[in-house]
Amino acid sequence: MQDTKQTSKLISFWLRHHPEDGNLQLDDFGWALVDELMQSLATKGQVFTYAEIVELSKSFDKVRWEFSEDGSKIRATHGHSIEVILDEKAVRPPALLYHGTSSNKIDAIKENGLLAMQRQFVHLSTESEVAISVGKRHGKPLLIEIDAAALAADGWVFYRTSENVWLTADIPVKYLKIEQK
The missing domain is CATH 1.10.10.970 (RNA 2'-phosphotransferase, Tpt1/KptA family, N-terminal domain)
Incomplete structure (x- = not known):
């Protein structure tokens, strides 16, 4: 097998x-x-x-x-470190999206915002529970709420790759609400 x-x-x-x-x-x-x-x-x-x-x-x-x-x-559908064009998937996001990571990243995120790092895009979720479970994979979870409506209004492009996975470019701190879980 x-x-x-x-x-x-x-x-x-x-x-x-x-x-x-x-x-x-x-x-x-x-x-x-x-x-x-x-x-x-x-x-x-x-x-x-x-x-x-x-x-x-x-x-x-x-x-x-x-x-x-x-x-x-x-x-x-997502997670690329190589450059691919996803323009046909660009859509208006819901008002709020979530990102889950490890709480040991809080200082870097408060200083630099959310960065794509080795990936092409920052990965977001429509459900806080899903984001928390992603954060748990890396240690004590950190839940970040993203003001996606404000980002979209300010020109950010969002890509919906599946029912619950959204992608966008690096996100400055001013659009983030950070909660330790």
């Missing part, structure tokens, strides 16, 4: 950070051919059918990959 958790991490790594490690060619929008992905997995001894890749993509707690309308391409 194949280790699907390791396979999903490998696919995400290739689609988000290093497509060249999987011999994948991404277009400007981050799309790779599913056939090429399956061939790359096979060279690692991981043979998957198309249906199994689709099923694996549905096994996550949130959408991490998406397929093109015709099903021939796949891409990561």
Whole structure:
């Protein structure tokens, strides 16, 4: 039996950070051919059918990959450290969004705001509970409420990549309300 958790991490790594490690060619929008992905997995001894890749993509707690309308391409929905164009996903955000991180980051955030760091965008959630659970992965959680309405009014572009994942550029401190949990 194949280790699907390791396979999903490998696919995400290739689609988000290093497509060249999987011999994948991404277009400007981050799309790779599913056939090429399956061939790359096979060279690692991981043979998957198309249906199994689709099923694996549905096994996550949130959408991490998406397929093109015709099903021939796949891409990561968020978390990129490589530059991809997500303009077709730009939408007006809800008034408030949330970000969860570790409480040991509070001083840096109060000084610099929320920064994308090694990613292309800052990741946000519509639900405070989800943001807190993300923060718990890194230690004692820190919940940050973002005034998304004010950011949008001031020109920030937001991308909705799944039901609960929103992306935007670095966020200055003045748009943040910080709460330790």
